[in-house]
Amino acid sequence: MDSDGKLSTHSQILDxxxxxxxxxxxxxxxxxxxxxxxxxxxxxxxxISSTSELTLAAPRGRPRNPRSYYLSDHPKHSTHRRVxxxxxxxxxxxxxxxxxxxxxxxxxxxYYCASMLSLLKPWRQLAQLKNEQETWxxxxxxxxxxxxxxxxxxxxxxxxxxxCKTAAERQS
Numbered sequence: 710m711d712s713d714g715k716l717s718t719h720s721q722i723l724d725x726x727x728x729x730x731x732x733x734x735x736x737x738x739x740x741x742x743x744x745x746x747x748x749x750x751x752x753x754x755x756x757i758s759s760t761s762e763l764t765l766a767a768p769r770g771r772p773r774n775p776r777s778y779y780l781s782d783h784p785k786h787s788t789h790r791r792v793x794x795x796x797x798x799x800x801x802x803x804x805x806x807x808x809x810x811x812x813x814x815x816x817x818x819x820y821y822c823a824s825m826l827s828l829l830k831p832w833r834q835l836a837q838l839k840n841e842q843e844t845w846x847x848x849x850x851x852x853x854x855x856x857x858x859x860x861x862x863x864x865x866x867x868x869x870x871x872x873c874k875t876a877a878e879r880q881s
Contacts, residue, residue: 729777744791809867822849
């Protein structure tokens with residue numbers, strides 16, 4: 710429910726697609742883990758509409774976490790923004806639904822590649838995940854060559870679930 714007691718919808722996909730320009734190179738997983746939504750107070754809304762936030766006086770104390778405003782098409786553009794968590798925070802995503810597909814099952818390998826790309830490669834429209842001419846497998850292979858250690862750890866962690874499951878099944 711919103712602050713007026715009305716039922717409203719919320720889409721993390723829409724939040725991600727219409728994230729601010731400062732978060733352009735952030736994957737959906739990093740977006741969900743490393744940022745949170747903050748309501749913009751009424752006085753700040755007025756100050757922001759009349760001047761750039763960069764010209765506002767910096768508050769005293771510890772440095773502010775970076776803020777990013779949703780793009781103008783977002784329904785909460787003028788009322789909410791994203792705040793980047795401090796370095797070293799501990800936020801875990803709660804991914805609802807089935808576990809990620811196995812990487813070693815050839816029957817669903819294209820689906821696996823599409824899943825990992827949509828999770829780890831920055832995009833605003835799904836069409837940005839691969840070129841029309843390439844397969845999901847080719848796009849994923851190209852992504853892996855430039856991926857970070859963190860991204861490779863996420864990929865390994867998704868497969869680790871299946872390795873543990875297989876080992877447990879062998880034990881019983």
